[in-house]
Amino acid sequence: MIERQFLTRKIKEFQIEEFMSSVLDKAGYSHTEIQRTPLGEKVIIFTSRPGLIVGKKGANIKDLTEVLKKKFQLENPQIEVAEIENPNLNPRSVARHIIHTFERFGPKRFKSIGYKTLQDIIDSGALGAEIVISGRGVPSSRAKSWRFKAGYLKKSGDIAESFVKKGYATAHLKSGAIGVKVMILTPDIQLPDKIKIYAVGEAKQEVKPQVKEEKKEAHHKEKQEAKKEKKPRKKSQKKEKDGDNKKK
Structure with a gap:
């Protein structure tokens, strides 16, 4: 069944994502993309510190x-490392940065960390x-949430679902688990x-130069075509000689 193939593929991608995040957590890891190619699987790792990976x-x-071949049964995995241009605009990198600071x-200074990261x-x-x-410890022993x-x-509609980037991360501390959710537009x-x-007036000024240039080009082409048509044909040498003999 095709549905089962899709499910097994997505489960494998999720397992690879979990494995990469656990292994490369302290190397500025963001996320992984897997592309299917005729030669094999292309695994792209996005990170803010590519040298460590x-x-x-x-x-x-x-x-x-080697791990991808043995553990996840990928035939010919080709790993590429892509650097994130601006980590502050990547929600997963931001969430992991907050977790590492905790x-x-x-979590005592969670307010200053949250406001500084937001700025x-x-x-x-x-x-x-x-x-x-x-989570617990934000700010008391009871579990609370701060926004x-x-x-x-x-928060709703197609833009919220398709274009707003979201990232999640979890820190396991002595006081308990703390979760961080980051959303960026x-x-x-x-x-x-x-x-x-x-x-x-602005619309006319923007349109006029384009129209003039188009007119100039069209007029120039017409002139060139007219010149080609008006060019006199060269007389043959025989006709020129006959004309000279008649004059004599």
């Missing part, structure tokens, strides 16, 4: 390929962002309700 002379890449310094996201050019920190938000962020997304209105 590659290792010395590609030793880590070789170890990962593991190092504890870094907005300064990087995001249209809107939201961070939700929940940090800034900018414009859609990146600046490259064009919102349907954002309309740019031009004045009448």
Whole structure:
């Protein structure tokens, strides 16, 4: 059945994602994409620190390929490492960064960490962002949730489902588990309700130069064609000689 094939493929991709996140957690790991090619499976690892994942002379890449072959039964896995241009606009990287700070310094300063991280996201050019920190020790022994938000962020509709990037991470501390959820609306997304209105004069000024250039090109082409048609034909040498003899 085709449905079972899809299910087994998605389960395998999820298992690979969980394995990569556990092994490469402290190397700036974000997420993994798997592409099917005629030569085999292409595994792309997105990270903010590619040097740590590659290792010395590609030793880590070789170890990962062997694990993917034996543990996950991939025939010919080809691993590529892609660097994240701006980690502050990647929600998974942001969530993991918050978790690492909790593991190092504890959740007591969760408010300052949340507001500082949110400000870094907005300064990087995001249209809107939201961070939700929940669990025990935030701030008391009872489990609570704190929300940090800034900018414009859609919560429903096609934009919220398709274009708002989401990332999750969990820290297991002595006090208990703490979960972090990050949502970011990146600046490259064009919102349907954002309309740019031009004045009448601005529209005319923008249109006029294009029309003039088109007219000039058309007029130049017409001139060249007319010149080609008007060019006189060269008289043959015999006709010229006959004309000279008649004059004599």
